[in-house]
Amino acid sequence: MYEFVSGPLVWISFIVFIGGSLYRLVSMHKLAKKEKVIYPYMSLKYGLRSIIHWVIPFASTNMRRRPLMTVATFAFHICLVLTPVFLLSHNVLWRQSWKISWWTLPEGTADVMTVIVILAAFFFLARRLVLPEVRFVTFASDYVLLAIALAPFLTGFLAYHQWLPYKTILILHILSGELMLIAIPFTRLSHMLYFVFTRAYMGSEFGAVRNSKDW
């Protein structure tokens, strides 16, 4: 079991993640070409201007209006992306299988970052349950997606501290990580792929056509 999930299944999920993401982006590009006005409107300068204002904490009006959410979402996303890439134990695996490795996070820091992801995910859950404007637009799938994002971190945390049967948790951890990768291109988690494009498009419209700011 362990051999399978940590061997072929890793390959499969990376292939699906990368292949699926490329497929998504290529089909977006093809559709966008058909809508004749999209590419001519795009502007590198204004696209970047918009992206920059929305990847810096508190750089947009709406982020300043909701400080708690802003802190939570930046902490969540930064830790969610960086922790798995720079985790020492993941790096050991890269080295074993592909003979590559890079800088790693101190273990204590990685542990804290994992906890941040978990806490932020529960914050998102609470928001979804409590705020009427979020609850009104919530589908069951939103909880599932949140769970998919949370699972690798929760199981990783448990595995690291070895509080439950290690082997089982480890297998669950690997499986949930693979599930997350596979889910990215095919669910609303694909916002990761589209973010720069939707932002750049709106930024270009606001900057180049409407002569105003979009943050």
Add this chain to the structure above:
Amino acid sequence: MAEPAKEIVVDPGLDETIKKLTSEKIEKTINKVLTKGAAARLKVYMQTCVHCGLCSEACHFYLSHDKDPRFSPVGKVKQTLWEIVKRKGRVDGEFIKNCSRIAHTECNVCRRCSMYCPFGIDMAYLLLLVRRICALLGVVPQYLQDTVNSHAVTMNQMWVKQDEWIDTLQWQEEDAQDEVKNARIPLDKEGAEIMYSVIGPEPKFLAQLLGNISMIMTVAGMDWTMPSFDGWDNSNMPMYSGDFENMARVERKHFEAAFKLKVKKIVMGECGHAFRGAVYDGPKWLAWKEPPVPLIHAVQFYYELIRDGKIKIARKFEQPVTIQEPCNIVRGRGLGDMLRYIMRAACEDFRDVYPRYEHNYCCAAGGGVINCGPPWKKSRVEGNRVKAEQLKATGAEIVVTPCHNCHSGIEDIINYHKLGMHVKFFSEILVDVMEIPDELKAE
């Protein structure tokens, strides 16, 4: 979630038209709209929206209804487009009627929400798609549809006939001459520098504005003209009903008038949506990147006249004034600073609003909502309590609205919320305060 517990509004444009719909027709129309032309943005926006609700507080309808989630931008899209996509177009007439109510009367497509969504998702565009579906099915509020019909038949919004149009211009020219000697409204002057265009309701209800521009142009010594033929009306209601074929006809006609007169540029009167149609929606639908003739809004024109000293201010307007920043020229074109420049130049006591510039609230009249007529008036003025509060906080007595829809919409809000203010176009202030040189003063 409970269905909207709202007052029932009777509108034959919705109630009667849905009786003729069949489920096959609905499904076919929806699939046509959603797969042809609209595919890229629709698809990406649907897959990107993480249902976070962060766009909610952008919307004046949401804020004015004590944060009722049915009025948030994403809430409106959820009740309409998401449901349509989820059910693959298999919805009934009653559902389409609800879609029209939400998309035509509870959203001004003012695009404030796209500045609040972290992904920059264009919810106004999605709600315009809903309008498009409704329009193709013939389900459009009756008053709005009447203006669209007028556009389709006469190329102007108000069934104005050509002789009425010319008569009105001549009558206003004479009126202007009571104040400014030699004031003219030159018709069809080929090769003039400027073509001036207005919206259909101007000759119909607010003809004195045509007299105002005649005085301003004459004092400023401009080489200008107005077309006596179709294309003089720059307004565009099909753009808001969802009848984009007629929207394109109207925009083309407007530009063709400018070509025919061989003018160097078009100056458009004080209207927000007309400007948006000419600068953005029209060209976009026609797959032009930019308008084919340079074109500026009256606010920019007045700014240039005052800045260059072509119009001098004799004595400033004294009452405290504030502004309604029309979304379509401020969020839509960045004219906020020019508007403040002319306000400060012409008025002693200018009181700024908050929130302002691109963050200003829409008036709730735009986007065709006021054109949906009396049946929807109550919902419109109640849907913009925040605007009333915002204006009241300025302590001003006059609100300048360089947009026709804002003008009527703000007037309704002032009356309903008993603010005791008055509404003016900028040109009304300008003719009051500008210096008329002695040689041009009428005896």
